[in-house]
Amino acid sequence: MSDHASLREAAKRHLWPIFGRGDTYFDDPSTSPIITGGSGSYVIDIEGRKYLDATGAQATSSLGYGNAAVAKAIAGAVGTFQANPSTFLPHEPAIRLAEKISGLAPPGFNKVFFAVNGTDANETAIRIARQYFRIKGEAAKRQVVARWKGYHGTSAITSAASGNTERRQFATPLPDGFLHIEPPYLYREPGNLDPEGYGGRSAAQLTTLIERHHASNIGAFIAEPTMGGGGVFPGPSGYWRAIREICNEAGMLLIFDEVITAFGRTGHWFESELIEQEEGILPDIITFGKGVTAGFYPLAGVIVADHIYQAFETSGAYLNHGYTFGATPLGCITALATIDTLERDGVVASIPDKAALLGKLLRELKESSAVIGDLRERGLMFGVEIVPNNIHTDRFRNEAAARSFLIAEGLRNGLLMVVSGNTINVIPPMTISNDEIHELVTKLEAVLAAVELGIAAGELS
Template sequence: MNEILKTSHTYDADALWRKDKDHFIHPFTDFSVFHEQGCDLITDSEGIHVADAHGNRFIDGIAGLWCVNVGHGRTEIAQAMAEQATRMAYFSTFNNLSNAPAAELAAKLAELAPAHLNHVFYSCGGSAANDATIRLVHYYFNRLGKPNKKRILSRRNAYHGTTYLAASLTGIESNNWDFDTLDHLVTHLSEANCYRCPQGMSESKYCDHLVKELEDIIERIGADNIAAFIAEPIMGAGGVLMAPEGYHKRMQAVCRAHDILYIADEVVTGFGRLGHFFASEAVFDTQPDIINVAKGLSSGYAPLGATLISDELYAVLGTPQRKGGVLSTGFTYSGHPVSCAAALKNIEIMQREAICDNVRKLGPYLETQLKTLAHHETVGDVRGSHFMLCIENVADKTTKDLLPVEARVGDRVAFEAQQRGLIVRPVGHLNIVSPPLIWDRGVVDRVVAILDESLAATTATLKRDGYL
């Protein structure tokens, strides 16, 4: 039985479950089970733990959703938000108006980012940041007299969001079943997946293969028709896919040679998950023209996204296009003062407590310990970096064949883990571990022990049900 997290609130858990099931349309709902099972209601949190409406306590193994980087229940962030809301909760940032937290945060982001990224466009989250970025990129090339440069290159199994254009950038096929996408604007390249690269191909040859594919697509479409290439440094929801060594640097070089902008989607990898505020330059030795961030920017305490734009692009975007013309794009909540206040306090905590240092020190240990789970019959791969990791479950380790979809192997592992006091994320045949950045060795050992038990229990139920 899970430990109980003491809370100051009491809930009628059954009534709350019913209200949620009857009225809340959840993102990514599996309606094959939702109408009967509903959702587990998480009602309280503290540090690395969350609790459900019954008071059962769990280790948060997914940081809410890649984002609660400094942990739950940080009173400093809550107080900063409350103080700002009391002073001024909201006012427009359109035209000639601004606010202090938005200005302070923009300067702070410019300080933390690679040196050429000195300009910030605010949005309300990762999907909106990616959507707004593409609109700005198209505007940029229109201003340069290159109106044909519209095509965006993305990758299969990439995740860039669910707003209309961001969903089109997303290359996870099942995400867009029966939804329309803007196919005339987006071309998807192969994902960089070292676990499933062509048989017998070395890592360096695989990198050559992927770079050659980019070059061939540019030749086929024409560089004059391509505006940008967008990539996550490590693919997140698509399976925590690791690219071969040197991939991002070489892909950027090809883009630069053809006047194609390089956009790094650091919505997940930014703000400490790989041990740095920004991973593109520090980890992957690239200098993107644009970096998009969200999630860890505010540690999930308030919705906020940001697009960081290079000096070179801003020289064009910041020039009036005609008499009476303005940069006519943005959101009511662009630079929302309460969200920006949360982000500023979040960054302050991260720097004061050296949280990125903790990730750099503890990340390799977490990786090593999780890899010990490879002894399980169903574990084909354990991959990722630092606090961004994934277990890929398979039917056969030699062939890498997957279990049938109806086996719901990822769900089984997540269920067994939750019964033992740990929440991990199931994505099809995968289980993702992306915890708050404040774990220590003791927590890592406990989590690995739970997963060890959970994988053994899952194997037993798969055999019981005839899937193995």
């Protein structure tokens, strides 16, 4: 048995793949490559095949694969102290990173709490919101509103907040205390409503929900400012302004889950900053993760508006919460090196031009394709919704089979993709070049041609 075959057999015998893929996943090497490394916008498998990563390593790849400056910083830090002291004493890398992030965040966000990953950050944000209202003598305000299709993590609490029905059904029984509204989704609104004023109309769902469950019981609204994993859904014009006004009227906190969008994905360090420019509002709490360390090391966190922290400080209450691997010296050094490289290389400033090029090419592809129903975009994030025939908005009858077909065809064409429902999430490395953007769209065009052939042959419906 060759080394490659034995490695695949070992994977089949001992590795439990994530998100529902069983042993048969490893049977076809063309659709289950085993990765050995990466460089720039590409990963390479054990057979030497190269794949352009349209997922940006699950949106962590703010600097592509193998960035030398960050790797050097990590190598220099490994020989110091690799974990937090047993009494969780503060250390300089954490202090410097908190200071740096506060300087990049919108004004009035000066306290950072570190976690390990996005799940932890969002759970921490929910805990902070609930304790905030206990401090204020409003302990009944423990319910949290989120959105269907949203994704906030995989713990019990964040699974309950998330709105992915497929994942939720396998996590039951879920904790109570969570309510949901639909996200803005103009493409699938009955009769394709007039976009003018749609943001406010969509936000009005929150008012209806509050009236049904009473503001005295609801403490927060958590949402991704641009929904990422659920299919890339930006907030339409007026949406976040209306949501903020509704939250203010009901005495609710607004939590922005920026695990995907923070650290440059929208051309701003935080999408909250962009929304402040567009809508004139800010959240009360921001979470971050993924791109802060460019995927090199797990680290995430929560940034709170000053009035949130002051409620704790003036009351004498404290947040009795933390993580063994939150704010490790190595994680903080990695994040500092990542941010330094993003600044020095002008990566965040380059996003608008890259997004404009990719958006132009995808819109041209939509015009020529019979199977792209909708195209949604925000910064360097695109949702390409695939339908059997774009004359109608009908979904595939077997959406799981269509999703598997899309991912497999992507791999056969040297393209790594994430498919949410029937939407291809195009969230490439933020350092992707113009030539690579053209290559990505060319590969995607080949995938969609295969979809059209599959529909014609009756393989997809």
